[in-house]
Amino acid sequence: MNQQVESYGQVVKQYIGNLPKGDGDWLSELRQKAAKRFAGLGFPHAKLETWKYTGIDGLLSQEFEVDDTSPEYAEHTVLQQFLQEPVSGRLVFVDGVYQADLSHCESAGVSIGSLHAAMVLADSTVLKKTGSLSGVGEHGFAAMNLATVHDGAVIHIAADTELKRPIELLHVTTRGAEGKALRSRHLIVVEAGTSANLVERYVALDDTTYFNNTVCELFIEEGAKLTHQRVQLESTQAYHMSDLHLELKANAHYHGIYAAIGAAWSRTSVHNRFSDQNANCELDGLYMADNGQLTDFHLDVDHAVPHCDSRENFRGVLHGAGKAVFDGLIQVREQAQKSNANLHNANLVLSRRAEVDTKPQLVILADDVQCSHGTTVGQLDPEAVYYLRSRGLSEREARRLLCLGFASEIIDRFESETLRLQLTEVIRQRIQG
Amino acid sequence: MLTIKNLTASVDGKEILKGIDLTVRAGEVHAIMGPNGSGKSTLAHILSGRDGYEVTGGEIVYKGQDLLSLETEVRAQAGIFLAMQYPVELPGVNNMTFLRESMNAIRRSRGEDEIDAVSFMKQVRKKAAQVKLDPKLLKRSVNAGFSGGEKKRNEILQMAMLEPYLAILDETDSGLDIDALRTVADGVNLLRSPERSMIVVTHYQRLLEYIEPDRVHVLVGGRIIRSGGKELALELEARGYSWLVEEAAA
Numbered sequence A: 001m002n003q004q005v006e007s008y009g010q011v012v013k014q015y016i017g018n019l020p021k022g023d024g025d026w027l028s029e030l031r032q033k034a035a036k037r038f039a040g041l042g043f044p045h046a047k048l049e050t051w052k053y054t055g056i057d058g059l060l061s062q063e064f065e066v067d068d069t070s071p072e073y074a075e076h077t078v079l080q081q082f083l084q085e086p087v088s089g090r091l092v093f094v095d096g097v098y099q100a101d102l103s104h105c106e107s108a109g110v111s112i113g114s115l116h117a118a119m120v121l122a123d124s125t126v127l128k129k130t131g132s133l134s135g136v137g138e139h140g141f142a143a144m145n146l147a148t149v150h151d152g153a154v155i156h157i158a159a160d161t162e163l164k165r166p167i168e169l170l171h172v173t174t175r176g177a178e179g180k181a182l183r184s185r186h187l188i189v190v191e192a193g194t195s196a197n198l199v200e201r202y203v204a205l206d207d208t209t210y211f212n213n214t215v216c217e218l219f220i221e222e223g224a225k226l227t228h229q230r231v232q233l234e235s236t237q238a239y240h241m242s243d244l245h246l247e248l249k250a251n252a253h254y255h256g257i258y259a260a261i262g263a264a265w266s267r268t269s270v271h272n273r274f275s276d277q278n279a280n281c282e283l284d285g286l287y288m289a290d291n292g293q294l295t296d297f298h299l300d301v302d303h304a305v306p307h308c309d310s311r312e313n314f315r316g317v318l319h320g321a322g323k324a325v326f327d328g329l330i331q332v333r334e335q336a337q338k339s340n341a342n343l344h345n346a347n348l349v350l351s352r353r354a355e356v357d358t359k360p361q362l363v364i365l366a367d368d369v370q371c372s373h374g375t376t377v378g379q380l381d382p383e384a385v386y387y388l389r390s391r392g393l394s395e396r397e398a399r400r401l402l403c404l405g406f407a408s409e410i411i412d413r414f415e416s417e418t419l420r421l422q423l424t425e426v427i428r429q430r431i432q433g
Numbered sequence B: 001m002l003t004i005k006n007l008t009a010s011v012d013g014k015e016i017l018k019g020i021d022l023t024v025r026a027g028e029v030h031a032i033m034g035p036n037g038s039g040k041s042t043l044a045h046i047l048s049g050r051d052g053y054e055v056t057g058g059e060i061v062y063k064g065q066d067l068l069s070l071e072t073e074v075r076a077q078a079g080i081f082l083a084m085q086y087p088v089e090l091p092g093v094n095n096m097t098f099l100r101e102s103m104n105a106i107r108r109s110r111g112e113d114e115i116d117a118v119s120f121m122k123q124v125r126k127k128a129a130q131v132k133l134d135p136k137l138l139k140r141s142v143n144a145g146f147s148g149g150e151k152k153r154n155e156i157l158q159m160a161m162l163e164p165y166l167a168i169l170d171e172t173d174s175g176l177d178i179d180a181l182r183t184v185a186d187g188v189n190l191l192r193s194p195e196r197s198m199i200v201v202t203h204y205q206r207l208l209e210y211i212e213p214d215r216v217h218v219l220v221g222g223r224i225i226r227s228g229g230k231e232l233a234l235e236l237e238a239r240g241y242s243w244l245v246e247e248a249a250a
């Protein structure tokens, strides 16, 4: 491991050293700090509680390259399938590189752009926000992300904007991503009184092996509301890591609806520390793992002030030799009276070889609060299978319908019908009965 | 339609059916009555093909086929339908989707085309109205949070949609108010035809006033101890089962 840290550290140093002056200067201080942090932290290991069940040996052994040569992809036409949905604005990344010609935004009050462009322009507001929620990285991968970040989305929605359609952040990978570590950071600011809907999608055109390392910082200002629909459908060979960091101001409302279906290995962590009163954070998530897949969700919600609500509801469907990790930590501090916190995790295990490690943790130090949590790990109800079969459905069809029923509690939360249909279809195909 | 010969069955090594003989011809309605725990639901589930019962002897022939060798879904596709005493809740499974998938599975098995969305909607609306099932329940998950009566109506709706040849109604009248009973009976009577047969399990003579049976059987302790015409049901209502049990023992 130490050797690996050293050689990766070398790569990071080299990368920073080779950056063109203009870009490098803008972020260089942060980059240097993050590089130092990485050298100090190294990679997470199994002795750390939050990484106990999420092995990274497979990921490290791939030796993904930090290489930003723009991908050569002539097939703009195949991308069209992802660009049909009407939106208020769209940002498209192909193999981690921003595509200005495919990105657009016509809505008043919304400005979009790439992090790379912000670097070139030395945009100081963007600089100030970058890393302000995430820090320089609480684990080695996050530190590496900041030290070597290449591009990302910068979305700003002005105060009191009412958007009818979602803004989409589309991340597509092609053959060009083979063997690469893609490093992006997204910065999303929803100003006071605004109500917005963000769709974030990770899709793959080819069965490529790559590492998508993403950090997303979301700022939801006073009284603003953001609905965040996030679908991870990476290539089945890919590694995907996302760290989401939220900041909710007073009366702000965030609703995250997540699906982690693709990738050979994926880890999504969501951090929210309530530091203003009367904010509301809702998280709904669906994960699925089949043969050769590991999917991991980490939640870290911290009620540090009174009068905030949080609700977390995650469901997992495991089949084949699929593996899932769910770790939901909700803390209610001593001073955080009148908090509401409800954490629920349900898992449907369809095969004896599948495995789930679930750890819901509700740490409550305040006394005047309403909190609940629950976890289930179970199989399909044989009575339900019989009932469906007695109506003419084969066992396989019966199981499929019941699995979709189980997943639908989360799928139905997606506001976009296209996403609901797409997820239903993917799950239908995945469940082999 | 259906011939059961000397059927014996046990659950967890405990013998529950101790030699059942029953013949139901096409177009006939048979009622089965009997005290709690006598084996009525067990018989119904064995006909429908639920796991967990061990048939230790006898045979069941349905439309010339050895029923016991058929998978549950194959029986349904062949026209057997059991309206269950305790319908199962299916959270997350939309009632309408469930009905359409069931119908199509049965149609496919018979080499017929799947029903198109428009005809399906028409049919489901019409039949839901017939059984007075609140159309809102069509959009909900199957039976999840339905009241007892709503679950029973939903069973009858499924029966009406799937148009079985042999319908077995296991205490579909239990827990229903008088109006609902009437509705359920109407639903059953609408399906009555010379090529359809029914087995109606009930504790109450009242249902049989609406659904007139050709035969009434009394099942006690895993055996049919008496069979007769519809007047037998009236007699049971007035006198209970004990006299029959005593007569059978004598």
Ligand SMILES: Nc1ncnc2c1ncn2[C@@H]1O[C@H](COP(=O)(O)OP(=O)(O)OP(=O)(O)O)[C@@H](O)[C@H]1O
Residues within 6 Å of the ligand: B011, B012, B016, B034, B035, B036, B037, B038, B039, B040, B041, B042, B043, B052, B085
């Ligand atoms: N899975 C099982 N395990 C153990 N015993 C069972 C099982 N299923 C049924 N039995 C027993 O078999 C007997 C017959 O049950 P069954 O449900 O067939 O009765 P029933 O005639 O339908 O009664 P009711 O009128 O109360 O509905 C009962 O004594 C019951 O406890």
Ligand SMILES: [Mg+2]
Residues within 6 Å of the ligand: B040, B041, B042, B085, B170, B171
């Ligand atoms: Mg019964």
